[in-house]
Amino acid sequence: MESQRVERKEVKKMGKRTIIPFGPQHPVLPEPVHLDLVIEDERVVEAIPSIGYIHRGLEKLVEKKEYTEMVYVIERICGICSFGHGWGYCAAVEGAMDIKVPERAEYLRTIWHELGRMHSHLLWLGLLADGFGFESLFMHCWRIRETVLDIFEETTGGRVIFSVCKVGGLRKDVDAKTLEKMSGLLNGIKKELQELTDVFLEDRSVKNRLCGVGVLSKEEAEELGAVGPMARASGVAQDMRMAGHGKYLELGFEPVVETDGDCYARCKVRLREVFQSIDLINKAIDEIPEGDIAVPVKGNVDGEFITRMEQPRGEAIYYAKGQGTKFLERMRVRTPTNANIPAMVKTLQGCDLADVPMLVLTIDPCISCTER
């Protein structure tokens, strides 16, 4: 393909080709991404993405903020996956400085990260329902999500941005009574979500919009480097929680995999992951030990470390390089939407024009993460 300034004049078939610009502002589009859709009689032939509307240059702030203060900047890259970014940055710097975090801190970090995953998937389910016009389902999903946000406010102080992770451990502790209450609230959520699962997976009108749309086979998913639920719904068993950080392997974790590869399979993967998160949190609350939550940190960062986290949207890579002073030399965050954009471009080829918002939503885009 050549650069987007070249116009296509020749036509191969009898249909006439038009180019429709989609985004960054559109009532159905969830995120500010721009797509140039080349369509031929209601069928999309090619899609050319272009991003860059909210580039804030956050990685460059590493030159001005000390490494202990940089965590506040990295947390604010995205509102939905905020704890994951904070944990990833702290893990990268702790790896470069060879610091070992206490056990209770690892358990609490796992609990908060799984709560973050639940609230992100519930938000996505609501947006998916809104994407095909089912507004009451959207409102019910978000009503369930409010319980999770209340848990966040009670334990960390903020609904979206927590400021609870620091290099060396955590800043706030949670006592046993609050953990018991959390367990009770989560079991209540499980019951309510069971009813909504039937609507998503069995209802005829929902199935008409989701089944068979945007199929990505297993070879294509591996060829295009898809990550997260997008790859897991096509049969690739790839989940960074198996790499050993946090307490996932001790709690007995297995990735959730489906084989169909269409939008329905991706919806099913995310729904099953919410239930899996509830089980993981309940297990962690039973097994959490007593102890400290932080170790004191002194000195400067020297050396480099690269680590990975499983965000709700996929695999995120954090690379930290120190130069012996209190400012880091380079901090690189590669977020999962960045890796899923080629897969989105491939699934858009050959779909109907009315399915385009469905396919853009199915990779769970988070453009503020993509261009930090």
Added chain:
Amino acid sequence: MAVFKIGKVILRSLFKKPATLMYPIKPREWQERTRGHIEINEADCILCGICAKRCPTLAINVDKAARTWTIERMLCIQCGACAENCPKKCLLMKPDYTSPDVVKVTDTFNIPDAEKKTEKTSAGSGAAPVCDRETCIYCGICAKQCPCNAITVDRKEKTWEVDENVCISCGICVEKCPKNSLKID
């Protein structure tokens, strides 16, 4: 095939009270740990300036000569670093948030003069730091970092002294010593 599976949920929510709160009319109940805005207890403040150094957005300004403590409300990100590091614990995080406005709000508080104290009252842990002369290299970092200028170090004469009446036991010298030779009991 299944049709209108959401019927049960909708019928039930017809007969329950609404899940939303009539927000401006009914006030919101805050949780205990909610981070809203910072308040200062003026009587306890000793103008050490640690909060201004720890603030990541430089929202706090401490003027020792004029005895004022200023905070720019719109720059504060409610991280809580100032409240955590204050040695006298006079900064508190309150739950209600700064309301949106069309002008940038700056709040200034006047700190009253401390009375002359004859005996040393306890602050922090209550003692002045003790230097281990064997490991000390007389580099002078503790003297530079001290917010009250209580420490005097002479590199050539190899002397190290602390004025116990001025010291507030904040612990910055202990933290910054490169040889870990200072200790506060």
Added chain:
Amino acid sequence: MSDKKYMVQEFVAVESATLLEYMKDIKAEGYRLAQICAMKKEGDIELIYSFDKDHLMKNIRVIVPENQEIESISDIYWYAFIYENEMHDLFGVKFRHLALDYGGNFFKVSEPTPWNPKE
């Protein structure tokens, strides 16, 4: 303690001339490209290519002098165009034979190569 795969840090230095053969070998072994990171050093730009297989990571380090062109790997890994276009817009790294070349318009920045400013 279960195996901590994320603690394994493998960094290999490779010359830019032999880059393409190395990439073909890696692709045949079944590795997936995870990310490309650029860092500015004195007069050079250092690129780190990260690959992943079975949750184990392998990193390749390549040093490119500032105005020299480097071969693009988008023939072997098509989706590398996202990272290479971003590095071209932000750092000014020149790539040859990019599969999908945006010509500098991928990221809409107000001044060219803002992270590698030319005084």
